Structures are given as structure tokens and as C-alpha cells.
Amino acid sequence: MDSIVFNVSNQLIKTMIEKHCLNEVKATIREVLGKEYEVIINIVNQNTEEAPAPSEAILNEKPKSAGEATFTLDLSPTTNDKLSKVESQYIQHMSDPGMNIDPTKTFDNFIVGPSNNLAHATAVAISRTPGDQGKYPSLYIHSNSGLGKTHLLYAVANGIKENFPQYVVYLTTARDFMKEYIESVKSKTVDAFQEKFTKKIDVLMIDDIHELKGKKGTQDELFHVFNGLYTNGKQLIFTSDKSPEEIDGIEERIKTRLQWGLVIDIQKPDFETRIAILKRKAYELDLYLQDDILTLIANSIKTNIRELEGSLVKLCAYADVMNVEVDTEMVKDILGLSSSDVERKITLDIVAKATSQHFKIPVPDLKSKARTKDIVNARFVAMYLSRKIVNATQEEIGRFYGGRDHSSVVHAERTIKEKMNNDIALSRDIVTIENTL
């Protein structure tokens, strides 16, 4: 760790600082300079020339008591440090309140599973090393609605604010970016707009970039903003409901740039992730739900985490207003679950068909003795999912897949679990199949 040395004139002052205000000194240093320093306090003879000038007058007067002692800290942040802090505070203040950074959305309360682990890991890496110092100076996250893109943007912003307080982090929506640009055109302040976006920002995040569809003028401006920030090694993050090549009405040169960095999608969460999210949100709402109720909700709402949260908010409000305990009947009633939602039973046949369709391998091949790599992989996945979702015994599964014995199923299950730790593509295949069930 780097250190900062303070010279003081006598032991009394040294002891007082070390005993009473070392933590505050360290905190101030962290706030102004943006990282931790070891603080060393030296006693220097006050007559030597090295004694720091600003404190000299004060240090020359020996305090008579602890209460009388004062000293001046001269951490000397550079002008740039000060300016970027001012800019950061100003921009924070001027941000559209609609897109203020929500301090409650962090990495700590983002539940990670196979559907979002790549997006999460990249976002964490950026929050630790933003811009071209890190591996991902440009990131593009896409997914269907309500799967956590904005939550991750907030988490990155909160992480960077903590790790690099001097950085100017600007989080906006594509619509607000457009509004701001149009305002600047109307008020003839386009120069200031360009200056702000290309020179003053360290981290630019634009949510829902697809909203710029057909907005030629704003797209031109975005093109320059992108080039300016990217060439200066700043951090860019975009989100959208589509991959860059799928967005209509966005110029090719912008799509190309959006693809310069890492492009990651978030998929629908699998059953375990849905349960973990429900547990976490129920805890936050101070709502106690039994496991069968959590399972019922997780089996009924599969595609949107916002809806999953909404269901709990509704249940919580209902239980509160009516002063009743949450039970299964109430959940079905309040959430409007039809009996087909609740009673649909997933069988070995259904899992086999879904796996077969995903890997484009016929079901008879899955049940055959064939040992080619692709068929074995698909068969193992089908066996793994049959255990996990149908909860069938290993004997039943072995019998279903061509009369194999239970040890083949044990082996399949173990192999897939081990592979999933490192093989992201396989984890995604499994989530995709689960989501079709």
C-alpha cells in the first residue's frame, strides 16, 4: 500500500492524531484521492526547513492541553482531483431524477444463476477496473424485459462510486439522452452537450439504447460521444432488449461500435434462481412463505423477475390489509393462477422431447446405445434434467433411456454438474431447455 507522510513538530501532536483522528484522516484521504493510503506521522524538528509550511505557525506554538492543540491537514489534492470531484457532484445533481442511481440495487442483492452469471461477472469486473484499464471498456447487455439489466447498471454505478469516488459516472436512458440533446439544440448549447459527454464523463451508461430507433440526429451525436469516450479509454455500457445486430432503425456504424466490446445476453432465470430471488425478496418484505408456496409461485412466473417481485408485493399487501396468513389457495386466487398453471406435471417424456428439440437429436437416439459425443452429451443433459425437474428415481430414468442401470444415471448427473461449473455454453443450454418446460 502507498503511504502519505505527515511531519509534525512534537510527540504530543503525533500521539493525539494517532489516537483521536487517524481514521478521519484516512477517510478524508480516501475520499479526496480515491484510494487507501497508509498514514505515517513523523516528528520533525520544527526548525528544520523540511517542516511543512502551512502548518508551521500552528506547530510552533506548543499546546498546553489536548483541547488546545490544532493542526492543519494539507493533503494537496491536485486541481484535477478537485475539478473532477466538483464535476461529479454537479453532474450527479443535474442528472434527471428519473435515472438517479438507485443506491439499493447492488451486487449484494443481485441473485446469480446460470442465466445471468456472465453478465454479473463482467459487471463486477468493470466496477473494479473501469475503462481501458480493465478488460471490458465497452459492454452491451441485452435481454427480455425485467431480467436485471438496469439492476446491473445501478450495481456497477454504485460499485464505481465506492471504488473510485472521483469518477464521473453518468447513467441515463436513451430517451433522456435524446431529450438532453434536443434541448441543447434548442438552446444553442450543443458545444456544451458535446463537451460534457466526450470530455467530462468517465463512465457512460445508456439504458434501452434501442429507443434511439429512427432518431438520426441523436444517433449522429451518440456516434461522436462513443468515439470520444472510447478513444479516451473511458467506460461505456449499453443495455437493450435486442442484440446490436437485431435492433432496427439504428445506423450500421453505431451497431458496429456497439459490437466492439463484449455483447452478453441475460436469459430467463431457471427454477433455482427464481426460488432464490423469491426468498431474498420475501425476506426484504418481511414476508414468511412456506416452501410449497415459493415453489408454486416459481413454477407459475418464469419469464420476468419484475413480475416475480410484483407477485410478492401483492401477496404481502393482501396479507397485511386482510390480516391473514398467506396460504396456497390465497396465492392461486390473488395471482390468478389457473389450474393448468398449477397442475401441469412435467414428465420424463416432456423432458426428453424438449432436450431432443434443443440439441436437434431425435428421442430414439437419446434412448439408443449410440455413443457419439453429441448424443452422449444430450442424453446426459436429459438425464440430469429428469432428476432435477421430474424428480424421478435413477432406476426410472435408466429404464426410460434404453434400459440402462442406475449407475449410468448417477454418472450422467455428476458429469453435467461438474461441467456446468466451467462450461458456460452448457449451463445456457440447460437453462434454455428448462425454460421451455
Ligand SMILES: Nc1ncnc2c1ncn2[C@@H]1O[C@H](COP(=O)(O)OP(=O)(O)OP(=O)(O)O)[C@@H](O)[C@H]1O
Ligand atoms: N438477478 C436478480 N436478483 C435480484 N433481483 C433482480 C435480479 N434480476 C432482476 N431483479 C429485479 O427485478 C426487477 C426488474 O429488473 P430490471 O429493472 O433491472 O430489469 P430490466 O432488464 O432492466 O428490464 P427492462 O428491460 O424492462 O428495463 C428489479 O427490481 C430488479 O432489482
